Amino acid sequence: MTTHISVDVASPSSGREVDRRFLEPEIETAPREVIQELQEKRILELVPYAWERSAFYRELWSGAGVTPDDIRSLDDFITKIPTFCKDDIKAYRDRTGDPFGGLLCVPVSELTSITSTSGTTGMPELIPEIWTVAPPLPTHYARNLWEIGLRPGDKVLMPPGSFRNYFDDFLHMLGLIPVYLDGWIGQGEQVLRAIERYDIAFVQLFLPLVLEFEKLEVQYDMRSMLSSLKGAAFAGMPLGKTLTEKVRDEWGVNLYTYTSAGDTGTAWEGREHDGYTLWEDTVLAETLDTVTGAPVGDREAGELVATDLDNWAAPYIRFRSGDMVRITREPAPSGNTHARMWVLGRSGDEMIIGGKPIMVAEIWQLLESLPELGDGIFQVVRYSDAMDRLRLRAGYPPERTGDLDELAQRAARVLESGLGVAVDVELRPIDDLLATASSVAKFSRVVKA
Amino acid sequence: MTAAAVSLPRAPLFGIASCPVGPNTLEFEIGWDEFERDVDWAESLLRSTGLGPGDLVLITISQWEGPWTTPVVHALRRMGVTYLTAEVWSFDAKRTSMFLQRLPVKAIFGLAGDTISALESEDPPIADLLRDVEIVWARADALDRASGMTPNVLPFRHLGPALALGVPGRGVLVNAAEWSVDTDGGELFVTNVRERATRFDRVPTGVRGSVQTVADGAIVLDLQEGHE
Numbered sequence: 001m002t003t004h005i006s007v008d009v010a011s012p013s014s015g016r017e018v019d020r021r022f023l024e025p026e027i028e029t030a031p032r033e034v035i036q037e038l039q040e041k042r043i044l045e046l047v048p049y050a051w052e053r054s055a056f057y058r059e060l061w062s063g064a065g066v067t068p069d070d071i072r073s074l075d076d077f078i079t080k081i082p083t084f085c086k087d088d089i090k091a092y093r094d095r096t097g098d099p100f101g102g103l104l105c106v107p108v109s110e111l112t113s114i115t116s117t118s119g120t121t122g123m124p125e126l127i128p129e130i131w132t133v134a135p136p137l138p139t140h141y142a143r144n145l146w147e148i149g150l151r152p153g154d155k156v157l158m159p160p161g162s163f164r165n166y167f168d169d170f171l172h173m174l175g176l177i178p179v180y181l182d183g184w185i186g187q188g189e190q191v192l193r194a195i196e197r198y199d200i201a202f203v204q205l206f207l208p209l210v211l212e213f214e215k216l217e218v219q220y221d222m223r224s225m226l227s228s229l230k231g232a233a234f235a236g237m238p239l240g241k242t243l244t245e246k247v248r249d250e251w252g253v254n255l256y257t258y259t260s261a262g263d264t265g266t267a268w269e270g271r272e273h274d275g276y277t278l279w280e281d282t283v284l285a286e287t288l289d290t291v292t293g294a295p296v297g298d299r300e301a302g303e304l305v306a307t308d309l310d311n312w313a314a315p316y317i318r319f320r321s322g323d324m325v326r327i328t329r330e331p332a333p334s335g336n337t338h339a340r341m342w343v344l345g346r347s348g349d350e351m352i353i354g355g356k357p358i359m360v361a362e363i364w365q366l367l368e369s370l371p372e373l374g375d376g377i378f379q380v381v382r383y384s385d386a387m388d389r390l391r392l393r394a395g396y397p398p399e400r401t402g403d404l405d406e407l408a409q410r411a412a413r414v415l416e417s418g419l420g421v422a423v424d425v426e427l428r429p430i431d432d433l434l435a436t437a438s439s440v441a442k443f444s445r446v447v448k449a
Numbered sequence: 450m451t452a453a454a455v456s457l458p459r460a461p462l463f464g465i466a467s468c469p470v471g472p473n474t475l476e477f478e479i480g481w482d483e484f485e486r487d488v489d490w491a492e493s494l495l496r497s498t499g500l501g502p503g504d505l506v507l508i509t510i511s512q513w514e515g516p517w518t519t520p521v522v523h524a525l526r527r528m529g530v531t532y533l534t535a536e537v538w539s540f541d542a543k544r545t546s547m548f549l550q551r552l553p554v555k556a557i558f559g560l561a562g563d564t565i566s567a568l569e570s571e572d573p574p575i576a577d578l579l580r581d582v583e584i585v586w587a588r589a590d591a592l593d594r595a596s597g598m599t600p601n602v603l604p605f606r607h608l609g610p611a612l613a614l615g616v617p618g619r620g621v622l623v624n625a626a627e628w629s630v631d632t633d634g635g636e637l638f639v640t641n642v643r644e645r646a647t648r649f650d651r652v653p654t655g656v657r658g659s660v661q662t663v664a665d666g667a668i669v670l671d672l673q674e675g676h677e
Contacts, residue, residue: 017456024453099551109503111531114552116544123547133451142450152458155465158512163536163544166522168464168515175457180466180513184538198465437540 021334023146027281029335035280040074042309043284047071047081049105050317056092056102057317060084078286078295078318083305085320089125100126103314111313115165117263120444128313129165136311137265138170140282144268145202148231148256150176154201157194160184176202188212192225199228205255206234207443208434210243211375213251215399222251231256235266240376242368259343261285262306262321267341272333275340282310285339286318287327290347299328301344322347351380351446353387354421360445366418367394370411372401377430383449389422390415391449395430462646466516468609470653477610479516480646483627487612490624492524494616498584500556502529507548509537510559517612521558542567549578557582559605562590586614604672609639609654610647613670620661623668630660630668637670 022028030038048068050057061067064082071077089101096102112131116124129136150156152175158167160183168178179198183191185208192213195203213222231254232247239247239257247255258268259276264283267276278285287302288295296302304323308315324344331337349360363380367373377395394411401407408425415423437443463484467476500506506525510518525532533554535544542564548554550573557579568575579585579598586605587595596602603615611628615621623630629640631651637658638651658672 024450108505108531108552109529112526114505114531114533114548116535116547119544119547124544126551133454139450142454152460158464158515160511160513161536162508162510162512162534163541165534166512166515166519168512168519172460172463173451173454173457175454175460177460177462178464178515180464180515182511182513184511184513 018151021147022336023143028143029337032329032337035337036074038281039284039309043074043077043307044071046307046309046315046317047077049312050315053105054103054314055096055098056089059092059102060088074284081318083288083293083318083320085322086122086125090122100128100314103316104128105315106130106313113165115163118163126314127164130313134170134173135165135167137164138167139173140265140279141170141268142174143279144256144258144266144277145174145176147268147270148202148233148254150174150202150230152176154230155179155198157181157183157191157198157200157203159204183209185209186212189216192216192220192222195228196225201228201230203229203232204234205232205239205247207239207377210234210239210247211430211434214243214246214375226251226253229253233258233268235259240364240368240374242374242376259341260321260323261341262304262316262319262323264306264308264311264316264319270332270334270336274332275328275342277332277336278327278339278341280309280338283307284309285327285341287325288320290324298330299326301326303347304341324349349446351382351387353390353419356419356421358390358419358421362419363390363392363415366415367411369414370407372396372407373411375430377433377443379433379436379444380446381449382446389424390419391424391426393426393428393433393447395433396427398429464516466513466610468607468652469655470609471655475609475652477647477649483643483645484520486627486643487520487624488523488527490626491520491612491614492527494614494622495521495524495530496528497616497619498556500525500528500530500584504530504555505533505552506530506556506558507533507535507545507554508558509535509545509561509564511537514559514607516610517607518559520612521614537561537563539563539567542571546571546573546575546578549582554582556584556586558586560585560587560591560595562588562594565591565594584617606656606672607654608637608656609652610641610649611639611654613656613672619667620669621658621672623670625663625666625668628668630670632659635659635673 051068066080070080093101111128113129115127155177156171158178158180171178181194233256235258247253256269258266261267261278261283267278270277284307286305288305290303304321304325306319307317324347326342327339329339350357364376367378368376373394379393381391404427408427411425412423463479463481465478467474533548545564546568565575576598582599584601585595586603601617604621606613611623613621613623627643629642631638635657637654637656640651641649658670661669661671
C-alpha cells in the first residue's frame with residue numbers, strides 16, 4: 001500500500017487583497033443612511049413579492065387590514081405589517097396541510113435544498129433554500145470567518161452536524177481547505193491531534209467536545225496543541241463563564257460565539273467580542289417591548305423581531321423570535337457600522353418561583369461559583385405552572401467531585417441565598433445529563449418533570 | 450456575500466480526508482480534477498436510477514463523509530433534484546420522520562441503522578414512512594432491516610477511499626475508470642487506476658465481498674454485508 005501525504009499542502013495567501021480587515025468593506029462600513037436606504041428598497045420589493053406568492057402573509061396581512069399599497073416606506077412597514085411567531089406557522093400548517101406553513105414563495109421544484117430548524121421546542125420547521133455557490137446559512141458566515149482572520153489556503157475542520165446543510169462548498173468559496181475528520185462525540189482526542197497535525201486554523205466547538213478536551217488536559221499541553229487556531233466558534237448550548245475563560249485564557253483559543261439572528265441567519269462576535277453583529281443588508285432587526293409591542297430604544301431590552309432581506313424562497317417577515325435582546329446601531333470601534341446585539345435569554349426563560357421572577361442566567365451565575373459545578377451543566381425542572389420551590393438537576397464531574405451530599409447541600413445554600421427561594425438540587429454526572437439532550441447543539445435549560 | 454469571494458484564490462485541494470485501514474487510519478488528499486470526475490460518475494449513475502428534476506431526495510450523512518458524499522450532492526444539484534438534510538444519528542431521527550411525513554420524498558441516501566431503531570416504535574413507524582420511498586441507499590447496518598419495508602434498498606458504502614453504490618438492476622457499482630478492486634481472503638482491496646492527488650495501492654477496505662464483473666465502465670461487486 002502506497003500513499004502520498006503532504007499535510008502542508010498550501011500556504012495561506014498573502015498580499016494586500018487578503019490583508020484587508022473586512023471582506024466587503026463597502027457594505028460592512030457603510031454609513032447608517034446607506035444601510036437604511038438599502039433596507040427600505042428591499043422591504044418595498046419584499047412586501048408585494050410575498051403578498052403575491054405567500055398564502056400565509058396574504059391571510060395575516062389581510063386580517064390586519066393591510067395591503068402592499070399601504071407600505072410605501074420603512075416606517076409604514078414597521079408600524080403596519082403585523083408580526084407573527086412559530087405558533088402561527090404551525091397553526092396555518094395544521095389547518096391547511098401545507099408543509100411550508102404558507103410561507104413558500106416559489107414552486108418546490110425551484111428549491112436547491114430544504115433544511116429545517118433545530119426543533120428544540122417541537123417538530124422542526126422547514127427552511128426552503130435557493131442558492132448557486134453555497135447554501136445560505138454558511139454563506140452568511142463569510143464576513144465573520146474573514147473577521148476571525150481566515151484566509152485562502154487555511155485549513156478548517158469540517159463540523160460534524162449536517163442538518164443545516166453542508167459547508168464544504170462555502171469553505172471552497174473562501175479558498176479554504178476542508179479537513180474531513182469524524183469529530184463527533186467521543187472523538188475528542190482524534191480532533192485535538194488533528195488540529196495540531198494539520199495546522200487547523202478554525203474549528204467549530206460544541207459543548208461535549210469542550211468537555212472532552214477538558215478531560216485531555218492531563219495528557220496534553222492544550223495551549224500548544226491548539227496554537228494553530230486563528231479562532232474557534234461556539235454556538236448552540238451556551239458555554240458558561242468558567243469554560244469560556246478556560247478556552248480563552250488557559251488554552252489560548254480566540255473563541256467567537258454566535259447566535260441566531262431571529263431564525264433569518266446568524267450573528268457573530270467580532271474581534272472585540274462586544275456584541276453579535278447583525279448584517280443589516282440581510283436582516284431588518286427590531287426590538288419590541290414584549291407587553292406593548294412598541295419599539296424600544298437603543299440598547300434597551302426587548303424581543304428581537306426579524307425580517308429576511310435576502311431570502312426569496314420563504315422569507316420571515318416581522319418574525320417574533322422569542323429572543324430577549326439589546327441592540328445598538330452605534331458603529332463598532334472596528335469601523336463596522338452594522339447593528340450589534342446582546343442576548344439576554346429567551347422570553348420563556350423567566351420563571352415565577354415562590355412568587356419571584358427568576359431568570360435562567362441568574363441560576364447559571366450562582367452555580368458557576370461552585371468549583372465542581374463550574375461547567376454550568378444544569379436543568380431547571382418545571383413541575384407545574386406555579387412552582388413554590390426551584391427544582392434543579394446539576395451536572396458534576398465525577399473525577400473532580402468528592403462528597404455528593406455535601407455538594408448538593410452547598411449548592412442549595414448558594415442558590416437559596418442568591419435567589420431568595422427554596423431550592424432542591426439533584427446531582428447527576430455531567431455525561432448522564434448531557435445524554436438527555438435532544439441534539440448536540442441544543443441542551444434545554446428548562447425541562448418538564 | 451458570494452460576490453466578494455469570486456476574486457479570492459481557489460483552494461489548492463478539494464480537501465483532506467481519512468479512512469480506517471484495519472486498526473490504523475489512512476490519510477489522503479483529494480484534488481479538484483478527481484472530484485469533478487467523481488461528480489460526473491455519480492451523476493451518470495444517479496440518472497440511470499430515474500431520478501430527475503423536481504424529485505426530492507433526503508440525505509442522512511455526517512459532514513466528514515464529504516469525500517464520498519459531496520460528489521453525490523453535487524450530482525443531485527446538477528440533475529435539478531432538491532435535496533433535504535437530516536443527521537445520521539438517532540437523536541435526530543425525528544427530523545427524518547418529519548421530512549418523510551411532510552414531503553413526497555422519492556429517495557433516501559445514507560439511511561442508518563440508528564435511524565431505523567429510533568423510529569421503529571414511533572408513530573408513524575419507519576415501515577410506514579418508507580413505504581412510498583422508491584429508492585433507499587442504506588448503510589450496511591440498515592440494509593437488511595430496510596429491505597422488507599420498500600422494494601429498492603441498495604448499498605451505500607465507503608470502500609476505503611472509493612465509493613460503492615447500488616443501482617437497481619445492475620448491482621453494487623464502483624467507478625472502473627478510477628479504481629480497480631481485488632480480493633484477498635474475502636476482503637476487498639482498492640487501487641487507483643487514474644492519477645489522483647494520493648496514490649492508493651491495494652488499500653484494504655475492511656469490506657468483505659467479491660468482484661463479479663467489470664463492464665461498461667463499472668466494477669460490479671457482490672458485498673457480504675454486515676461488515677463495517
